[in-house]
Amino acid sequence: MCLGIPGQIIEITDLQNQLAMVDVSGVKRQVNIACIIDDAHPIESCVGDWVLVHVGFALNRLDEEEANETLRILAKITQ
Amino acid sequence: MNLSSANSPQHPILQKLEQARCHHSQVRDSNITLAHGSGGKAMRDLIEDIFVGSFDNPMLSELEDQARISLASLITFGDRLAFTTDSYIIDPIFFPGGNIGNLAVNGTVNDLAVSGAKPLYLSCAMIIEEGLPVKTLRQVAQSMKTAADVAVVQIVTGDTKVVNRGSADQLFINTTGVGIIRKGISLSAHNLQPGDAVLVNGYLGDHGTAITVARGELALDSTIISDCQPLNSLVETILDICPEIRAMRDATRGGVATVLNEFALSSQVGIKLKESSLPVREEVKGVCELLGLDPFYLANEGKLVVIVPQSKAELVLAAMQAHPAGENACIIGEVIDSPSGVVFMETLFGTERIVDLLVGDQLPRIC
């Protein structure tokens, strides 16, 4: 129902409006990252983070450890 | 003033006027006006300065209402005339990798080439929206000339119309082309036979993606450039090495998927593709993932699909890869006998799915 694609934040482009440039396979688009900013993740710290992009917004942050954990479980199932 | 003496052809005023009438003046206006399409002096100046000046060939310079081509010269190239026409409208008219001008030349050159013809002469009809900067028109005309030179064709006749602001979007170009099909070559969408190999000459979807990005509506930024290029030299190379080619088509609107569906329906065969062998650039994949598009349906302007008898597939592939317009050529699938009229894809997972004709344009989607 909802197309979302992982992208990496490469630059904060507008501090006030919480906009950042996100790179998806070499294609860049400015997205709103309000949803992934909180006390633990101030806006300046978001560069380099991987997020799921949906309709010009970063919906959530992707968790690398969890992704690896899923791959590890997959490997275990299929051993 | 003494009228009778002024009527004398030697009279200095008349001489001056006559000189002015014949003078090949440059267009000095900064923008195209309706006067440039009125049939008068302004139009003549426009044609001579911009079109004759840019296209620069003796047949056009005659400025007759038609180009006159000697049959004897044509007949040396083959035994059939190929004749095609196409109108070019594109937004934006300048895009990464080209503009409406070289698109209009290459597009028609390619439509001729994929019949196995040697493209020779093009016409160029322009419908110009009032207000278009003359500089823009000059730039477009010059890139048409460059494209024509690269493809070794000549633009030998043309037409210009100017329409009111809003009646056209900047510039529309129609090019019609003729070429000669060499003897013994018979390419047709009806020719496909089970076992034939399906080849393409490189990355798919570059043009469609470049235009989508260049339009700016989706605020995307990428380095993808259109693949706009002439294919006639590549076609010659292919036919030299394998005159038994079954069919060729340039995969423009609707992409490779549409061409293959047309082939499968015309020849009443099935076509089976391998997803893992489809050449698509990472950036094009990125745009497609973001917008929910399928690169297989995206437009190309320098890509062709070639159907080759199985025994010659590797030979043709090697020849294509050795040509600058086919460096990234690859075999993407094969023709099978059934299900007839259906194109399907063997996915990365070894499963199969249908690659159907599109109902309309692909639209970016969110779900």
Added chain:
Amino acid sequence: MKYVTEFRNPAKAQALLTEIRRLSQLLPINSAKPLKIMEICGGHTHSIFKYGLETVLPESIELIHGPGCPVCVMPRGRLDDAITLAEQPDVIFTTFGDAMRVPGSQKSLLQAKAQQADVRMVYSPLDALKIAKENLDKEVIFFGIGFETTAPSTALTILQAKAEGITNFSLFCNHVLVVPALEALLSNPDLQLDGFIGPGHVSAVIGTEPYQIIADKYHKPLVISGFEPLDILQSVWMLLQQFIEGRCEVENQYTRLVNSVGNRVGLEAIAKVFTVRDRFEWRGLGEIVQSGLKIREQYAQFDAEVKFVVPNRQVADAKACQCGEILKGVLKPWQCKVFGTACTPENPIGTCMVSSEGACAAYYKYGRLSILGKPSQPKKSQVSV
């Protein structure tokens, strides 16, 4: 492509399928009555067909394609309302591409555009807001469609419009909610479903907790899943484990994106701007209580339904259409009376044919191989219901 490519690995998928086949033989049900798993989300339906997953799953597992395509479930009356708004003078009507071709009772937005309406496709509601700022002499309306995934983006856009004092922007809100729709399906006595693959991107916003009712009250297991083929296969594997072990839980396969509580900022924005409608009509499913969102009164100046006269048309679903049965898993797409004849992607009658994510459209586009009877294909079409 990070987080994508590694979840599309064909070799791993083959191994996972072998394991799924092994587990499916342990199922405490007989193979004449296959296990029916619904993937709720149209995105999953898309992936399943794109990668041909349905054809490689064992016969004892049948996938039912759910109502999770927000464009498809829009009733024709709402589309008629949208088209009426688009046809107002001095209105620029902005929409995601998905909704352009969806037919109302008379025409689609694409056809309205051809008849002079200023309809523009955008990628983001923020792009619609930008159009409003650039066209102060026009009223810009954004066609808000989508589940909880998309609702934060429109809510945040309205908050931004308010903060910037923009007065010529409004939202025609048609956001719908997943769990009420599932409950409506589950309350239906005809329903033949054994478990669910849960929507990953909705869950990124709402978390895993709201699904607990599906397990507790309706006793169906649910696994929230990512959208890559390995994600979906792993989710099927997790559901099989639950069936075999007799468990009925909400589990989360998509842990790289989804947590239990969801996205705080997104949920807060939704709560601030929207409130739940008493009822909302779904194409194919009828009226469902508390299944849609509307704009709160504090933000009425951004509500197209307040700002303009919306006819609020009620248009019944087409009679011949059996989408309701398909969505409930009672019928397979090709068993519908009008599938592929009166109802095609060119002329869709029912919700399931409307967008490429709809179950029928997906079958029509990708799934005909099995109906064509290709020998290499499992004869899914012969499974009787």
